[in-house]
Amino acid sequence: xxxxxxxxxxxxxxxxxxxxxxxxxxxxxxxxxxxxxxxxxxxxxxxxxxxxxxxxxxxxxxxxxxxxxxxxxxxxxxxxxxxxxxxxxxxxxxxxxxxxxxxxxxxxxxxxxxxxxxxxxxxxxxxxxxxxxxxxxxxxxxxxxxxxxxxxxxxxxxxxxxxxxxxxxxxxxxxxxxxxxxxxxxxxxxxxxxxxxxxxxxxxxxxxxxxxxxxxxxxxxxxxxxxxxxxxxxxxxxxxxxxxxxxxxxxxxxxxxxxxxxxxxxxxxxxxxxxxxxxxxxxxxxxxxxxxxxxxxxx
Amino acid sequence: xxxxxxxxxxxxxxxxxxxxxxxxxxxxxxxxxxxxxxxxxxxxxxxxxxxxxxxxxxxxxxxxxxxxxxxxxxxxxxxxxxxxxxxxxxxxxxxxxxxxxxxxxxxxxxxxxxxxxxxxxxxxxxxxxxxxxxxxxxxxxxxxxxxxxxxxxxxxxxxxxxxxxxxxxxxxxxxxxxxxxxxxxxxxxxxxxxxxxxxxxxxxxxxxxxxxxxxxxxxxxxxxxxxxxxxxxxxxxxxxxxxxxxxxxxxxxxxxxxxxxxxxxxxxxxxxxxxxxxxxxxxxxxxxxxxxxxxxxxxxxxxxxxxxxxxxxxxxxxxxxxxxxxxxxxxxxxxxxxxxxxxxxxxxxxxxxxxxxxx
Numbered sequence: 001x002x003x004x005x006x007x008x009x010x011x012x013x014x015x016x017x018x019x020x021x022x023x024x025x026x027x028x029x030x031x032x033x034x035x036x037x038x039x040x041x042x043x044x045x046x047x048x049x050x051x052x053x054x055x056x057x058x059x060x061x062x063x064x065x066x067x068x069x070x071x072x073x074x075x076x077x078x079x080x081x082x083x084x085x086x087x088x089x090x091x092x093x094x095x096x097x098x099x100x101x102x103x104x105x106x107x108x109x110x111x112x113x114x115x116x117x118x119x120x121x122x123x124x125x126x127x128x129x130x131x132x133x134x135x136x137x138x139x140x141x142x143x144x145x146x147x148x149x150x151x152x153x154x155x156x157x158x159x160x161x162x163x164x165x166x167x168x169x170x171x172x173x174x175x176x177x178x179x180x181x182x183x184x185x186x187x188x189x190x191x192x193x194x195x196x197x198x199x200x201x202x203x204x205x206x207x208x209x210x211x212x213x214x215x216x217x218x219x220x221x222x223x224x225x226x227x228x229x230x231x232x233x234x235x236x237x238x239x240x241x242x243x244x245x246x247x248x249x250x251x252x253x254x255x256x257x258x259x260x261x262x263x264x265x266x267x268x269x270x271x272x273x274x275x276x277x278x279x280x281x282x283x284x285x286x287x288x289x290x291x292x293x294x295x296x297x298x299x
Numbered sequence: 300x301x302x303x304x305x306x307x308x309x310x311x312x313x314x315x316x317x318x319x320x321x322x323x324x325x326x327x328x329x330x331x332x333x334x335x336x337x338x339x340x341x342x343x344x345x346x347x348x349x350x351x352x353x354x355x356x357x358x359x360x361x362x363x364x365x366x367x368x369x370x371x372x373x374x375x376x377x378x379x380x381x382x383x384x385x386x387x388x389x390x391x392x393x394x395x396x397x398x399x400x401x402x403x404x405x406x407x408x409x410x411x412x413x414x415x416x417x418x419x420x421x422x423x424x425x426x427x428x429x430x431x432x433x434x435x436x437x438x439x440x441x442x443x444x445x446x447x448x449x450x451x452x453x454x455x456x457x458x459x460x461x462x463x464x465x466x467x468x469x470x471x472x473x474x475x476x477x478x479x480x481x482x483x484x485x486x487x488x489x490x491x492x493x494x495x496x497x498x499x500x501x502x503x504x505x506x507x508x509x510x511x512x513x514x515x516x517x518x519x520x521x522x523x524x525x526x527x528x529x530x531x532x533x534x535x536x537x538x539x540x541x542x543x544x545x546x547x548x549x550x551x552x553x554x555x556x557x558x559x560x561x562x563x564x565x566x567x568x569x570x571x572x573x574x575x576x577x578x579x580x581x582x583x584x585x586x587x588x589x590x591x592x593x594x595x596x597x598x599x600x601x602x603x604x605x606x607x608x609x610x611x612x613x614x615x616x617x618x619x620x621x622x623x624x625x626x627x628x629x630x631x632x633x634x635x636x637x638x639x640x641x642x643x644x645x646x647x648x649x650x651x652x653x654x655x656x657x658x
Contacts, residue, residue, distance in 0.1 A: 189385035189458075192352050197399030197446070198373030207398075211389040 048072060048267035055263050071264035075272060079265055081252040082241055088269050090242075091249030094160065095229060095276075098245055102164045103224045106171035107217065113172070114179025115205050119191050129180065136173035144237060151238060158240040166238055167228050175220055182216040183209060218287045226277040246273050301364045303328045303486035304349065304454055309358035311341075311348060311510075318344050319510045322358070329484045331477075333497040336507035337533070342490045345507070346456050349488065350379050363453050373402070375454075378447025382459040384439040386431035392442050393427045396449050403450075417448040420479070437468045444479070457489040461496060473499060494534055498522065506530045524648070528655035531578045531648055537612060537623050539578040543652065546575040551649065553577070554618050558595050562645035566657055574652035581612070581625040585641040593641025599624070601636045613638070 043060055048071050050064040077087040084090060116122075117129050147166060148157065156162030186209065194204045235245040244252070250273045254266045304326040311319040318341050326332050334342040347353040349360060351372035359368045367375045386395050393414060400410045418424045421441045431439055440460060447455055460476075461469045477500055480487055491497055497504050498518045506513045506521060506529075514526040525531035531539050544553030549570075551558040558577065585593055599615035599622055606612075606628070613624040613632055617640075624640060632638060649658045 187383050187385060189381040189383050190387065192347075192350075192372075193379065193381060193385040193446070194387070194398075195352060196350060196372045196377065196379045197450075198371075198402035199398070203402065208387055 044267045044271055048264050048271060050264055052260075052262065052264060071262070071268040072272070074262075075253070075265045075269035079253045079269065081244075081249050081256070084241070088246060088249055088253070088272055091244055091246035092272075094239075094243055094249075095246040097160050098163050098167065098235075099225060099228050101161075102167035102171070102228050103221060105164065106168040106175055106224055107220045109168065110172055110175030110220070111179045111210075111213065111217070112205065113176040114181075115183050115209055116201075117176065117180045118183040118186075119188075119204075119209075120201065129176075132173050132176055136177070140170065140233065144233075148237065157238065158243060160239070160243050163234060163238045163243075163245075166234050167224075167231070170234075171224055171227070175224070178216060178220060178223075179213070182213060186212060215287065218284060222280055222284055222287075225280055229276050301328075302326055302361070303330065303363060304488065305359075305361040305364075306345075306349070307359045307361070309345070309348060309360065310356045311344060311353065312356045317510055319348070319355075322510070322512065324505065324512065324515070326486060326488065327502075329486055331480050331487045331489065331500055331502045333501035333504045334488065334490045334507055335492070335494060335497040335504050335533075337492055340507040341510040342492075342507050343458055344510075346379075346458055346488060346490045349375075349454075350377055350456050351375050373399070376452050377454045377456055378450045378452040379456040379458065380440070380443045380447050380460045382462050384431070384436075384443045384463070386439055386442055386446075388431055391428050391430055392423065392434070392445075395431065395442055396427075396445050399446065399450050413449045413451065417445040420448065420482070421445050436464050437472060440464065440472060444476075448483075453486060455485055455487040457487065457491075459491055460489075462491070462493070469496075476500060494536065498534075506533060508533075523646070524657070525578070526657050528576060528578075528650045531650070535580055535582075537581050537625065539580050539648070540617075540620075540622050542577050542579075542617070542620055544575060544577065545572070546570065546649065546658070547572045551575060551577050551644075553620070556597065556618060558642070558644060560644045560647075560649065561594060562643070563647065563649065564645070565649075570658050575658060576650045576652050576655075578648040578650065579642055580646070581623040583643065583646045584624045585643075586624070586626055586630070586638060590639045590641035593643055595642040595644060597640055597642070599638050599640055601632055601634050601638050603634055604632055 046063055047055060047060070049067050049069070051066065051068050051070070054065060075088055076092075077089050078085060079087045113132075117125055151157040151162045151166075156165060190208065191204065194208050199207065230247065231245070232247045232251065235248045236251075239245065239248070250269050253269050302325045304324075306322060306324040309319055309322040309324075310317065322345065324345075334345060336342045344353065348355050349362075351367065351370060351374075355368065359366060361367065362375055362377070372379075387398060390398065396414045396417060397410050400413060405413075414427070415424075418427055421444060423438065423441050423445060426434060426438060426442070431442065434442065440463075443460070457476075461472055464472060473496060480500075489496075489500060498521075501518055503515060503517055504521050505515045508529055514521060514530045516524075516526075521530060521534055525534060528541075532541070542551075542553045544551055546552075546560075549560055551560055590596060597617055599613075599617045601613055601615045602621075603614040604611060605614070609628045611626045611628055611630040611632065613626060613630075615622045615624060615638060624638075626632065650656060651658055
C-alpha cells in the first residue's frame with residue numbers, strides 16, 4: 001500500500017484545460033474589445049467600397065453589393081478642397097516633403113545631442129538637459145503665436161521648410177531624452193576604450209555609438225513619422241492651402257459644407273491618410289515596444 | 300635614471316571631495332605595479348588619470364620623461380584593458396584590434412602585421428573574424444589585451460581585468476598575464492581589489508586608501524612588514540589577529556599575558572613605552588610539536604573549526620580575545636578543545652595604537 005502513491009499519483013506534465021472559467025473570461029473580453037475597436041474600421045472599409053446609391057439605402061454594416069474603387073480614385077485625385085480639385089494627392093506629397101526632412105533632421109540632431117549629453121559632459125550640460133526636458137512639458141498652444149511671428153520674421157511662414165523647422169524643434173526634447181537615456185545605458189568603458197584608441201567625438205559617434213543604437217533609431221523614426229504625419233495643428237497654422245499637409249486637406253474634404261456629403265469618398269480619404277502610420281505600426285510593432293522599453297532604462 | 304611613469308603631487312577633486320590627495324608615485328621601466336585597495340580608494344581613478352580619461356585638478360604626470368598631463372589618451376603611449384572588456388560589439392575581433400591603428404592612420408600592411416603578431420602572442424588567430432558576442436569571457440579578455448598590445452605602447456593599464464571571469468579562468472589568465480609580462484617586459488599598471496592577484500603578479504604593490512598610498516613595496520614587504528595597521532589588516536586572508544595592549548620595556552603586555560619581543564626588528568632602535576597593537580598572522584601560529592619549540596607559548600580554547608580542504612581554520616579564544624589560526628588540512632581539532640600554540644615574535648607586527656604606524 002505504501003508504493004501506491006508513487007504508482008497512481010500525478011506524474012509528468014500537469015494537464016492543461018482549454019475551457020477554464022479564467023480562459024473564457026480573458027478571451028471573451030479580448031474578443032469584445034477587438035470587435036469594439038475593429039467595427040468602425042470595418043464600416044469605413046465597406047462604405048468606401050460602396051456607391052452613393054447603395055449608401056443611401058442605409059445598410060451601414062452590410063457588405064457592398066457592388067464593389068467599386070471609384071471613391072478611392074476620387075479621394076486621391078479629384079476631390080475638391082477650396083479651388084484645388086486634385087484630391088488628396090497634393091496633400092500626400094506635401095506631407096511626404098514635410099515628413100522626410102523633419103524626421104532626418106530631428107533624429108540626426110537629437111541623437112548627437114543625446115550622445116554629447118551622456119558621454120561628453122560639459123560644464124552646464126545637466127542644466128542644458130533640464131531646460132530641454134522642461135520644454136517637453138510646456139503646452140504647444142502657448143508657443144503657437146510666438147512661432148508665427150518668428151517664422152514671419154525669417155520669411156518661412158507658409159513654407160514647407162518653416163513647418164520642417166517647427167517639427168524639428170518640437171521633436172527635440174523627447175528625442176534627446178530618448179537618445180540620452182539609450183547612450184547612458186551603453187557601458188562607459190566602451191567609450192573610454194575608443195578614446196584610448198584615438199577616436200574623437202565624431203568617429204566615436206559614427207563608428208561605435210551609431211551601429212549600437214539602431215533599435216533606438218527605429219523607435220525614434222516610428223515616433224517621429226507617426227507624430228509628424230498625424231499632426232494637424234502645426235500644419236493648419238504654419239502652412240497655406242497650396243502647402244497643406246494631408247491631414248489638413250482631409251479635414252477640408254470631409255468637413256466641406258457645400259454639395260452632397262460623399263460618405264464613400266470621405267471614408268476612402270480617411271483610410272488613405274491613415275495608411276502611412278498604420279503600415280509603420282504593423283511593420284515594426286515588436287521593435288517599437290522593445291525600443292520604448294530600452295529607452296526607459298536608467299535616468 | 301628615468302622612470303617609465305612618474306606622478307607628481309597629483310590631485311583630483313570631484314566637487315568638494317578629494318579623490319586623490321597629493322599623490323606621488325614613480326614606476327620603473329618594465330615594472331609590474333599593482334594598485335590595490337578596497338572599492339572607493341581611488342585606485343581606478345588614479346589609473347584613469349594616467350590614461351588621460353579624467354582631467355586632474357592639480358599635479359603632473361610624466362610617461363617616459365614626457366609631460367603628458369594635458370595630452371589626449373591616444374597620445375600618451377598607453378594601452379588600456381577594462382574590466383568589462385569594452386570590445387566594440389559590431390566589429391569583428393580583427394576590427395577591434397585594428398580600430399586604434401586605423402585611427403592613427405597606419406599603413407594597411409603595418410596594421411595587418413601588428414594584428415597578426417598580437418593574435419599569435421595571445422593565441423586568438425582562429426577568432427579573428429568572429430564578433431565579440433560569439434566569444435567566451437576569457438577569449439574576450441584576451442582580445443581586449445590584444446587591443447592594447449597592437450598599439451605597441453610603453454605602458455599597459457589594466458583596470459580589474461579579471462574580475463568578470465569565473466574563478467578557474469581567472470587563475471589561468473593570471474598566469475598568462477604574468478607570462479605575457481615576462482615576454483614583453485613592458486611597464487604594466489594593474490588595478491585590483493583581489494590581494495591574491497596583487498601578490499602573485501606584482502613587482503611592487505601600492506596599497507591605497509582614501510586617495511592616498513598607504514604602502515608601496517614588494518609583495519614580500521607588504522605581507523611581512525606592513526607599514527601600518529590598515530595594510531596589515533587588508534592583506535592576508537584570513538586577516539591578521541590583532542591584540543590591543545601595552546609596550547613596556549620591549550615587552551608586549553595584554554591582560555596578564557606577557558610577550559617579550561625578542562627577535563623583533565623595530566623600525567627605530569629606541570622605542571618608548573606606549574599603548575600598542577600586536578598583529579599575528581593566522582598562518583604564522585604553530586601548533587603541535589613546533590609549538591613547544593616556539594619562543595612564545597600559549598593555550599587557546601577552540602571555538603569553531605572550519606575545514607577547507609587544503610587548510611583548516613580554527614576560531615579560538617586567546618584569553619578573552621578572538622584568535623584565528625590556520626592549520627594544515629589534516630589537522631584534527633574539535634571545538635571545545637584546549638590547543639597549545641606557539642608564536643614567533645620576529646614574524647609578528649607591532650603598531651602604535653595612536654598613530655597606527657609600525658613600530
